[in-house]
Amino acid sequence: MLQLIMTFAMLSLLAVGGANSTMLEIHRQSVVVHQWLTDAEFTTLFALTQAAPGPNVLIVSLIGWKVAGLTGGVVTTLAMCGPSSVLAFAVARLSDRFRDSPWRRWIQRGLAPVAVGMVLGSAGLLVQMTGVNSMCWLVAGVSTAIFLCTRLHPLWVLACAGALNLWLGA
Structure with a gap:
């Protein structure tokens, strides 16, 4: 202790x-x-x-x-x-x-x-x-670009990124 x-x-x-x-x-x-x-x-x-x-x-x-x-x-x-x-x-x-x-x-x-x-x-x-593998880095980079360049709600971007990572098996 x-x-x-x-x-x-x-x-x-x-x-x-x-x-x-x-x-x-x-x-x-x-x-x-x-x-x-x-x-x-x-x-x-x-x-x-x-x-x-x-x-x-x-x-x-x-x-x-x-x-x-x-x-x-x-x-x-x-x-x-x-x-x-x-x-x-x-x-x-x-x-x-x-x-x-x-x-x-x-x-x-x-x-x-x-x-x-x-x-x-x-x-x-x-x-x-x-x-983490290179595909995860790619998804993270694209998600960051979407955050910075659009007014899309962050939860939608995170949900899509998570689903894509699951689908890709990353």
């Missing part, structure tokens, strides 16, 4: 941009380092949390639940949310105090690409774990 707390409290402080930004490290810690889950279990839990309504941090609760039952789920959720919430509160107070400082603006501008990079790294891991 202590290992769960320490692992997710540390990850909490790295979660610039939310839990999805640390998905790469959550995977590494859960699958590679501690071997709490297999790649397939991690992918399943991630898919479940994305399909469920609510915050993306739900994956942490499910990992804790898988490792140590209900207590593990509660503990990992608190460990992931607690430290970052305290840090965010402290930074908000400092940010108000130094709102006109150039350092504040530089830090804000610098953290945006960090968050984007962490999210892209996590997305790359998830794509790699699911075994």
